[in-house]
Amino acid sequence: MEKIVIKIGSNLLIKNNEINKRFIINLSSIISTLIDGGKKIVIVSSGANAAGLKYLNLHPLKSLSQKQALCAVGQVQLMKIYEQAFNFYNKKIAQILLTRDDFSNRYRFLNLKNTLIGLNQLNIIPIINENDTISIEEIKFGDNDLLSAYFAVGWGADGLIILTSVDGIYDKNGEIIDEYNDSINLLKLKKTSFGTGGINSKISAGKMASYSGIKTCICNGNYLENIKKFSSGENPGTIFLPNKKMKNKKAWIAFLSKSKGKIYVNEGAKDAILKRKSLLPVGIEKIEGDFTKGDPVNIFFKNKLIAKGLVNFTKDEIVSLKGKKSNEILKDFDYEEFIHADNLVIMN
Incomplete structure (x- = not known):
């Protein structure tokens, strides 16, 4: 796998109600090693809300306008932490904030692809998040699991790894499923305290990406060596095996267009x-x-x-x-x- 999307769940990024800087430093070390080995990496990262709350010393807000303002503030703080962490390894980052319309509008989607080409040529690591400051219900992803799948499809990634706080997808007997298929009876898990997606959104993301020819894995992000294992062909969690690779245009029609x-x-x-x-x-x-x-x-x-x-x-x-x-x-x-x-x- 040359092109890999890494999605980081909120519960991995947040510790004691603030961004876990140690986790991001360790993550940046792993990713830098992969890039030095010839991989192209994109990060899909949550955490803007928690970063904003910590920076402004506030409790969780209920008003939509205040939440959007909070994310605008928190996104800056989150990117500062990523920038400082990757500076240790002489890597530069870029921020890309997206809504669903950026994928469903063919013209904007092609502009996004051109931006990614430019960032790759400059050896800059894109860090993706939903543009919560302008997202309304009609153009929201709702969670970054879906955003990571959309992005992986649009970028034409070879692999998508969704890092969460559990070891993968469990069957009804509590055993980890090595290879996902729709016929398996699953164990029902509650959403994590900070995350918005839950296991169902991760499964939907895995199915979308694998149908587009992208190998996908849901695994435990508390063990960051799982990223290396996945990139080298091992299975550190639950794998969604890819179908035959779709042409870019047909993948856009099937999954990204509205x-x-x-x-x-x-x-x-x-x-x-x-x-x-x-x-x-x-x-x-x-x-x-x-x-x-x-x-x-x-x-x-x-x-x-x-x-x-x-x-x-x-x-x-x-x-x-x-x-x-x-x-x-x-x-x-x-x-x-x-x-x-x-x-x-x-x-x-």
């Missing part, structure tokens, strides 16, 4: 899609939502999601064209496909 509508298709169109063929207007039965050319939409057969893709027509155009054959469409339009196979992803 659907603008729903398309319901007949059985013939469903069969064609599952054979990885294009969706033609003749196979469309019903349309919901409001979309324009180039927007992503979800495709359903009998209320079951089967695919997702980028459209060649606006909603108004396809309303007038649905059910028509290709020779009728090509009289007035450049495309016969509503969604071309190259812009279509089957959703399992």
